[in-house]
Amino acid sequence: MDLLVQFIIDAVSVGGLYALTAIGIGLIFGVVGLVNFAYGDFVMIGAYTILLTIGFYWPVTILIAAIVLIMVALAADFVAFRPVRLASPETLMIVSFALSYTIQYSYVMMFGSLARTVNFLPAMSTNLEILGIRIAGVSILQIVATIVLTGALAAFIRFTRIGYQMRAVSENPTMARLVGVDINKVIAAAFIASALLAVTVSVLFVAQTGTMTPFLGLNLTIIGFVATVIGGMGSLVGCALGGFLVGFLTTLLQLALPADLQPFREAFVFGAVVLMLLLRPGGLIMLATARERI
Amino acid sequence: MRNDPTHSWQGIVWTFLVLGIPVAVAALLLASTGPVLARVVTDTLIKLTMVVGLYIFIGNSGIFSFGHAAFIVVGSYASAWMTIPPTFKKVILPGLPAFMQSIHLDPFTGGLVGVLLAALLAFVIGLALMRLAGIAASIASFAFFSVIVVIYNNWTGWTKGTASLVGLPVYAGPKLALAAALIAMLLALLFQYSRYGLLLRATREDAAAARAAGVEVERMRLIAFVVSAAVVAAGGVLQGHFNGALTTTANVHLNLTFLILAMLVVGGMRSLAGAVIGVAILAFVAELLRQLERGWQIGDFTITAPSGLGQVGLGIVMLVVLISRPQGLTKGREIPMPNWLSRRERQGDAELIGSTQNAR
Numbered sequence: 001m002d003l004l005v006q007f008i009i010d011a012v013s014v015g016g017l018y019a020l021t022a023i024g025i026g027l028i029f030g031v032v033g034l035v036n037f038a039y040g041d042f043v044m045i046g047a048y049t050i051l052l053t054i055g056f057y058w059p060v061t062i063l064i065a066a067i068v069l070i071m072v073a074l075a076a077d078f079v080a081f082r083p084v085r086l087a088s089p090e091t092l093m094i095v096s097f098a099l100s101y102t103i104q105y106s107y108v109m110m111f112g113s114l115a116r117t118v119n120f121l122p123a124m125s126t127n128l129e130i131l132g133i134r135i136a137g138v139s140i141l142q143i144v145a146t147i148v149l150t151g152a153l154a155a156f157i158r159f160t161r162i163g164y165q166m167r168a169v170s171e172n173p174t175m176a177r178l179v180g181v182d183i184n185k186v187i188a189a190a191f192i193a194s195a196l197l198a199v200t201v202s203v204l205f206v207a208q209t210g211t212m213t214p215f216l217g218l219n220l221t222i223i224g225f226v227a228t229v230i231g232g233m234g235s236l237v238g239c240a241l242g243g244f245l246v247g248f249l250t251t252l253l254q255l256a257l258p259a260d261l262q263p264f265r266e267a268f269v270f271g272a273v274v275l276m277l278l279l280r281p282g283g284l285i286m287l288a289t290a291r292e293r294i
Numbered sequence: 295m296r297n298d299p300t301h302s303w304q305g306i307v308w309t310f311l312v313l314g315i316p317v318a319v320a321a322l323l324l325a326s327t328g329p330v331l332a333r334v335v336t337d338t339l340i341k342l343t344m345v346v347g348l349y350i351f352i353g354n355s356g357i358f359s360f361g362h363a364a365f366i367v368v369g370s371y372a373s374a375w376m377t378i379p380p381t382f383k384k385v386i387l388p389g390l391p392a393f394m395q396s397i398h399l400d401p402f403t404g405g406l407v408g409v410l411l412a413a414l415l416a417f418v419i420g421l422a423l424m425r426l427a428g429i430a431a432s433i434a435s436f437a438f439f440s441v442i443v444v445i446y447n448n449w450t451g452w453t454k455g456t457a458s459l460v461g462l463p464v465y466a467g468p469k470l471a472l473a474a475a476l477i478a479m480l481l482a483l484l485f486q487y488s489r490y491g492l493l494l495r496a497t498r499e500d501a502a503a504a505r506a507a508g509v510e511v512e513r514m515r516l517i518a519f520v521v522s523a524a525v526v527a528a529g530g531v532l533q534g535h536f537n538g539a540l541t542t543t544a545n546v547h548l549n550l551t552f553l554i555l556a557m558l559v560v561g562g563m564r565s566l567a568g569a570v571i572g573v574a575i576l577a578f579v580a581e582l583l584r585q586l587e588r589g590w591q592i593g594d595f596t597i598t599a600p601s602g603l604g605q606v607g608l609g610i611v612m613l614v615v616l617i618s619r620p621q622g623l624t625k626g627r628e629i630p631m632p633n634w635l636s637r638r639e640r641q642g643d644a645e646l647i648g649s650t651q652n653a654r
Contacts, residue, residue: 035429080613087620089429090358094559095616097360101552102609108602215545222440225433233430263448270437270444277434278422 006134007255013139015247016146017204019240021220022227023150024197026239029228030170031190034081035093038100039224040217042195045072046202047212048107051118058121066199073195074188082184100217107214114213121207138208145200150240153193157236162189226273299631300566306483308631313570314476317342325468332468338577339471340532342570344550345557346478347525349569351518352558354491356498357427359519360555361435362526363547364442368415369408369527370534371446371453376404377535378461386461389451401465405531409524416523417516424515427501439547446542459540466536474532478525482566490517549605553580556612562622567629572622576608583607 021039028036049065056064080099084091126137157163165186168176177183201220206212223246231242249272253265299305321339325332348362375383375390376399383395399407423434446453453459485491494514497504505511534540553576561572583604589596615623 035433080617083617084620090356090432091616091620093429093432094358094555095613097552098556098609098612098616102606102613105602105605105609109600109606113602218548222436226437229430229433229437264444267441267444270441273437274419274422274434274441277426277430 007251009135009139009143011248011251012244013136013142013247014251015244016142017201017208017243018223018227018247019146019243020149020197020201020204021224022231022239022243022246023153023236024194024201025221025224026228026231026233026236027153027190027197028194029233030236031166032081032085032187033089033092033173034096035089035225036194037093037096037221038076038103038217039194039198040219040221041100041103042069042073042198042217043201043205043220044107044212044214044217045069045103046199047206047216048111048116050120050202050206051116051212054118054120061120062199062203065202066196069195069199069202070192073191073198077187077191100221104214104217111214113215115211116213117211118206119210120203136208138204141207142204145204149197149200150236153197153236156193162186166190222270226269229273230276299628300483300486303487305628305631306487309566309628310480310483312629313567314479317475317479317570318472321468321472334577334581336466336468336471336536338573339468339475340466340529340536341554341557341577342475342573343471343478343532344526344529344554345569345573346475346482346566347522347527347529348554348558349522349563349566350482350485350525351515351522353564353566353569354486354494354498354518355515356564357515358432358555359435360432360551361423361437361439361442362523362554363551364439365412365416365523365527366530366533366550367442367446367542367547369412370530370540371408371459372411373404373408373531374459374462374534374540375452376407377401377463379463382461386459387452387454394452401463401535405528405535408531409527412527412530413520413524416520420516420519420523424512424519439551440544443542443544443547447544453540453542456542460538462534462538462540464535464538466532471532471536474528478528479566479570481521481525482569485518485521486566490514494518552605553608556608559622560612560615562624562626564621564626565624565628568622568624568626571624575623576611579611580604580608 021043024042025036025039028034028039046065046069049068050061053061053064076099080095081092084095123137157166162185165176165181166189168179168181169183169186173183176186205216205220224243227242227246228239229242230245231238231240246269249269250265253268254262257265257268299308317339321335325335344362344366348359351362352358375387375394376397378386378398380396380398383390387395419438423431423438426434447455449455486495493504493509494517496507497509497511497514501511557572557576558569559572560576561570562568583599586599587601587603589598619625
């Protein structure tokens with residue numbers, strides 16, 4: 001019984017982190033139609049900003065990281081994505097691929113490619129005992145952050161004016177523009193929202209692992225893609241669901257696979273994507289708007 | 295497509311010669327100046343083989359693949375298993391089963407095994423992947439690449455895992471690489487000219503219309519995927535037997551993926567001319583930046599750029615080209631045939647243009 005509860009908590013906390021990553025990617029995909037390879041690198045920039053500002057009181061550190069990430073995301077949109085906005089989705093994807101590569105290696109130039117360690121929010125790595133079950137503080141933080149952020153994002157998209165416009169742009173950009181939606185503003189808002197999600201992932205990631213390399217974004221991006229594909233491209237609920245599923249699958253495989261198959265865990269997870277795409281190419285939750293129309 | 299010379303066999307010959315002769319002349323001239331440049335030339339020609347292989351699929355189908363590095367891994371390791379001398383193999387790969395230990399093929403047959411294995415893998419995985427289109431296909435190809443790398447990374451008995459596999463017979467030189475690149479180019483042109491290439495290009499322009507006209511979209515994509523995987527794997531085999539060592543490190547292969555994709559995109563991914571020109575330009579830029587990273591003597595000072603500059607430079611070049619010319623430097627056009635070679639062809643095209651304009 002305890003083992004089961006422990007397993008569920010692990011799965012939910014890992015899944016929460018993946019879900020946040022997937023939502024950050026899915027949000028941009030839904031609104032802009034961009035598969036953002038550079039999203040994981042935003043998280044990496046956040047992690048290094050925390051490393052550089054670790055001396056401050058922790059809310060200040062997080063605030064600085066958030067501001068830096070918002071600026072980076074807006075700059076990426078302005079410099080790289082806006083000029084090719086009318087190009088095909090494939091071109092956008094390749095642009096983000098090039099951007100991701102450039103960001104990664106600029107950080108290699110600045111910080112070297114070796115891992116850096118940092119002790120951020122040490123209180124979070126202590127274990128709490130609730131009803132005889134040991135839970136890492138980070139796990140609780142992950143679960144809480146996931147619930148709060150997805151809730152806030154859902155409310156933002158559902159109830160605010162700009163959220164309303166976001167849904168319009170995501171459904172039909174041309175029509176939205178014709179009825180007077182400022183597309184650039186809406187897209188900037190989407191990038192800011194995804195930057196805020198990214199900074200949360202940075203904080204959780206650094207608090208949990210305490211180590212970083214310029215390449216840490218890569219794995220997150222891949223997991224985010226996997227989760228988005230499983231959940232259904234462009235549906236935020238689907239992204240969250242996909243993230244949790246991948247987290248669940250990873251934790252389950254960690255528990256259930258025999259030791260000599262352990263290293264192949266990732267292969268199973270990625271294999272699941274290919275399988276998923278075959279069985280249900282649209283993902284778990286398929287949007288009517290995502291289907292190709294003639 | 296108006297000036298596309300690859301719609302006639304004369305045009306195929308023309309395109310092959312107009313791209314192949316400069317490549318061959320430049321490669322042979324540069325390689326004859328000394329061993330340092332000969333290595334650079336060989337490396338570039340191997341990259342050209344890979345880029346042309348990538349072009350066969352991406353250029354004709356319009357679907358980006360981030361997974362082709364998997365075929366490089368599969369092909370080059372298979373070739374290594376076949377060609378490393380058994381006495382040596384016993385020492386470096388003790389985990390290999392007995393029947394694999396005793397195999398010793400000549401370089402050509404060994405390489406062929408690698409290429410065929412990659413093509414077989416492409417066929418099996420392609421059966422699944424080619425049902426997808428657009429971005430989903432790209433992401434799935436990336437996931438496929440990750441699966442292969444994770445497997446090879448942890449399959450220690452066969453691949454030495456994260457350590458490099460050494461001891462491959464080194465036989466690839468500039469001449470062999472040139473031959474491979476030229477064969478790859480000819481293959482790409484013939485595929486483009488063939489009915490499969492033409493049908494695939496139709497699906498690229500409008501998959502729904504092509505399907506409605508009776509084109510078996512998945513089958514056309516699968517054919518191109520297998521051919522393309524085989525050519526890319528051939529490049530991978532050559533690379534293995536050029537460096538004499540192999541690695542399964544994901545970053546190395548991601549960098550290679552980035553480089554060959556950048557080469558294709560910068561030149562223009564929808565024409566063979568684009569592939570060749572992209573390779574030439576980016577190989578030059580990469581070599582320049584590599585020199586900078588190594589250190590640059592000015593008088594008494596040596597300026598050494600921090601490592602990573604090469605990659606950042608490539609990334610920026612790719613970004614700038616993509617943003618200013620999303621279709622690549624050639625805008626997806628082949629080198630047009632001069633009038634005196636293609637008078638009849640042009641007349642036919644003129645009628646075609648007229649009719650499409652009337653239709654509008």
